[in-house]
Amino acid sequence: MTRHDQWTAPLEYAFRHAVKYLREADLRPVGAFATLDALRQRLGGPLPDEGLPSEQVLDELVRDVEGGILGSTSARFFGWVIGGTLPAALAADWLVSAWDQNAAIHACGPAEAVIEEIAGEWLKRLFGLPATASFAFVSGTQMAHVTCLGAARHRLLVRAGWDVEEKGLFGAPAIRVVTSSERHGSIERALRILGLGKNSVRSLPCSHAGQLDPSALHQALSEAAQPTIVILQAGDLNIGACDPFAELVPIAHEHGAWVHVDGAFGLWAAASPRYRHLLRGVELADSWTNDGHKWLNTPFDCGYAFVADPQAHRGAFSHRTSYTMYVDGARDQIDWNPEWSRRGRAVPTYAALRQLGRDGVADLVNRSCAHAHALVTRIGSLPGAAVAFEPTINQGLVRFLDPRPDATEADHDRRTDLVIAQICATGEAFFGGTTWRGRRCMRVSVCNWQTDTAAVDRAVAAARHVLDDLLARETRLDNG
Numbered sequence: 047m048t049r050h051d052q053w054t055a056p057l058e059y060a061f062r063h064a065v066k067y068l069r070e071a072d073l074r075p076v077g078a079f080a081t082l083d084a085l086r087q088r089l090g091g092p093l094p095d096e097g098l099p100s101e102q103v104l105d106e107l108v109r110d111v112e113g114g115i116l117g118s119t120s121a122r123f124f125g126w127v128i129g130g131t132l133p134a135a136l137a138a139d140w141l142v143s144a145w146d147q148n149a150a151i152h153a154c155g156p157a158e159a160v161i162e163e164i165a166g167e168w169l170k171r172l173f174g175l176p177a178t179a180s181f182a183f184v185s186g187t188q189m190a191h192v193t194c195l196g197a198a199r200h201r202l203l204v205r206a207g208w209d210v211e212e213k214g215l216f217g218a219p220a221i222r223v224v225t226s227s228e229r230h231g232s233i234e235r236a237l238r239i240l241g242l243g244k245n246s247v248r249s250l251p252c253s254h255a256g257q258l259d260p261s262a263l264h265q266a267l268s269e270a271a272q273p274t275i276v277i278l279q280a281g282d283l284n285i286g287a288c289d290p291f292a293e294l295v296p297i298a299h300e301h302g303a304w305v306h307v308d309g310a311f312g313l314w315a316a317a318s319p320r321y322r323h324l325l326r327g328v329e330l331a332d333s334w335t336n337d338g339h340k341w342l343n344t345p346f347d348c349g350y351a352f353v354a355d356p357q358a359h360r361g362a363f364s365h366r367t368s369y370t371m372y373v374d375g376a377r378d379q380i381d382w383n384p385e386w387s388r389r390g391r392a393v394p395t396y397a398a399l400r401q402l403g404r405d406g407v408a409d410l411v412n413r414s415c416a417h418a419h420a421l422v423t424r425i426g427s428l429p430g431a432a433v434a435f436e437p438t439i440n441q442g443l444v445r446f447l448d449p450r451p452d453a454t455e456a457d458h459d460r461r462t463d464l465v466i467a468q469i470c471a472t473g474e475a476f477f478g479g480t481t482w483r484g485r486r487c488m489r490v491s492v493c494n495w496q497t498d499t500a501a502v503d504r505a506v507a508a509a510r511h512v513l514d515d516l517l518a519r520e521t522r523l524d525n526g
């Protein structure tokens with residue numbers, strides 16, 4: 047067998063399977079209905095002593111995962127904030143695996159290092175961030191927080207006369223973090239990793255619209271003069287709320303604070319002329335995070351960190367050794383990233399941006415927002431449902447109401463979870479639940495490039511059937 051033949055059979059098998067999987071998404075349930083036991087049984091067993099031909103490995107893999115692949119690339123998947131994968135991004139990602147470069151430094155993969163440089167510049171332009179900002183391609187917003195907040199920690203402690211990279215945090219001046227009570231949990235985790243700890247966080251309440259109040263921020267910052275990080279959001283996980291950056295950032299800067307923005311998905315709104323105004327002033331901040339694997343529809347994993355102060359960014363992460371090779375004038379990813387060996391993550395982003403172009407990105411954002419609005423208002427107006435939050439961008443909330451006249455909020459909470467589970471059980475659409483301001487709600491999140499009016503119609507019809515069935519059964523019980 048020639049070497050060539052070793053590749054062809056497994057890769058062709060994977061290709062045929064992948065294309066079938068993606069093309070037949072409309073015929074399959076969106077949910078993953080295989081049981082935990084079934085998956086463990088099919089995939090498990092002792093590690094065999096003898097190996098298998100690669101095509102047999104592939105064949106059995108595809109057979110054994112049946113029912114265990116969640117349809118999160120489907121046009122009718124509205125859970126969490128996930129996104130599908132654009133054809134060019136997916137295909138480019140296959141090539142990343144085939145090329146198998148270690149994207150740690152330029153010398154290990156010159157083309158991928160340059161692609162990363164270019165894609166980082168394009169993203170800054172799309173988001174309207176400062177042209178001089180530095181960036182890193184990381185696994186997601188979680189690690190982008192670690193990267194940005196590592197740069198913040200460096201800068202704030204340098205100003206306080208403390209070299210955190212040399213001395214660590216033992217005996218360092220304490221850093222305070224001021225942020226919104228409706229922040230994402232990845233922020234606490236980043237603070238834990240960085241040694242700042244959850245106790246450094248001061249949470250401020252937000253308005254009904256999910257925004258921090260400028261006077262409350264001013265007051266909190268005036269209480270003590272201390273190195274401070276203010277964390278704002280461009281798109282919170284439940285309702286997509288964006289803070290009033292143009293007012294908040296100058297207040298934070300007057301108090302010498304570093305302003306970090308969690309823009310995991312919401313920063314994409316800046317790429318659309320229709321929604322850009324929601325992010326007015328976001329470019330004034332000191333660092334920003336965003337995910338390609340959400341709204342840009344790159345495959346997992348792909349997140350971005352941007353830092354307005356490249357020296358602080360590099361100060362926190364740069365790493366040089368005697369055995370690495372440096373190329374004059376090149377950008378070495380390891381100077382900006384927390385990882386050492388890593389995947390050429392920028393390539394799918396580059397491909398996605400080239401497939402869509404500026405207009406395509408704006409169109410993707412606009413369409414997603416319109417479909418989210420239609421889903422929330424149409425499902426929310428069905429008998430037995432209520433709109434809990436009408437989307438401003440691509441996130442909204444619906445609540446389902448217990449029809450009994452004496453029903454309490456706790457009954458509506460139970461009803462909401464029941465209806466979400468029943469809609470998911472139809473296999474027609476997938477939604478998640480959340481507790482928003484003390485109440486259970488169904489989250490509606492749209493960030494898949496394939497979601498269209500037909501997908502929305504099918505999801506609304508599934509919700510209508512579930513609600514009709516429940517009401518019909520209850521009426522029968524009442525009458526019988």
Ligand SMILES: *Cc1c(COP(=O)(O)O)cnc(C)c1O
Nearest residue numbers: 127186187188230232283310337
């Ligand atoms: C998804 C999300 C995160 C976490 O991002 P990962 O890419 O999963 O690490 C953080 N903040 C917000 C607002 C998010 O939506």
